[in-house]
Amino acid sequence: MxxxxxxxxxxxxxxxxKNGIYILFEKNExxxxxxxxxxxxxxxxxxxLLSRIKQHFLNKNKDRSIFRxxxxxxxxNKEKDNFINSWDIDLTSIKNKILFKDQIDLEYQKKxxxxxxxxxxxxxxxCCFEVENKKDRLIFESRLIxxxxxxxECLGNEGWLGNDSPKEKIRKSGLxxxxxxxKEPLSKLEYKELSSLxxxxxxx
Numbered sequence: 001m002x003x004x005x006x007x008x009x010x011x012x013x014x015x016x017x018k019n020g021i022y023i024l025f026e027k028n029e030x031x032x033x034x035x036x037x038x039x040x041x042x043x044x045x046x047x048x049l050l051s052r053i054k055q056h057f058l059n060k061n062k063d064r065s066i067f068r069x070x071x072x073x074x075x076x077n078k079e080k081d082n083f084i085n086s087w088d089i090d091l092t093s094i095k096n097k098i099l100f101k102d103q104i105d106l107e108y109q110k111k112x113x114x115x116x117x118x119x120x121x122x123x124x125x126x127c128c129f130e131v132e133n134k135k136d137r138l139i140f141e142s143r144l145i146x147x148x149x150x151x152x153e154c155l156g157n158e159g160w161l162g163n164d165s166p167k168e169k170i171r172k173s174g175l176x177x178x179x180x181x182x183k184e185p186l187s188k189l190e191y192k193e194l195s196s197l198x199x200x201x202x203x204x
Contacts, residue, residue, distance in 0.1 A: 021137055077166045
């Protein structure tokens with residue numbers, strides 16, 4: 001995957017497949033002598049890979065991207081900022097927007113959203129490959145995450161922002177993830193299938 005075409009937030013939409021899996025790398029994170037994978041993700045809705053990537057990189061809404069929310073948590077926790085309690089509140093529903101209207105400093109929240117965006121734009125790059133079938137996408141996503149989380153050499157490097165996450169699973173796994181960790185890894189057959197998918201989808 002280190003040889004696959006890499007993109008940052010300046011990516012052109014025409015190069016993103018409609019359905020697939022994305023692999024994220026982070027500046028200064030290295031394992032096995034190559035750039036370390038820090039997140040694996042996909043989507044459940046049909047033709048929604050581009051939308052999912054935009055939710056992470058471009059849309060400043062931490063309640064639509066758990067990845068953005070976890071970046072913000074780490075930043076706030078590192079700085080011992082009590083706003084982390086407000087940051088955790090999901091304002092997606094109208095009910096919560098009304099309920100917490102006077103309790104959350106929305107202007108400050110926007111500043112944190114800007115910091116999250118800036119961190120992501122400065123530090124992350126990604127590659128992606130096409131997997132048309134939803135069931136296959138979810139299986140490969142889970143197997144990849146489990147394989148990486150089981151590797152003792154794929155942990156976060158010293159100075160990695162994830163080390164300041166309040167989420168123990170993020171700190172211990174070295175991944176910006178809390179789900180699908182330490183489950184069933186890729187089998188030899190699945191590894192061959194995945195390698196073929198990546199090779200055939202390298203144009204993306």
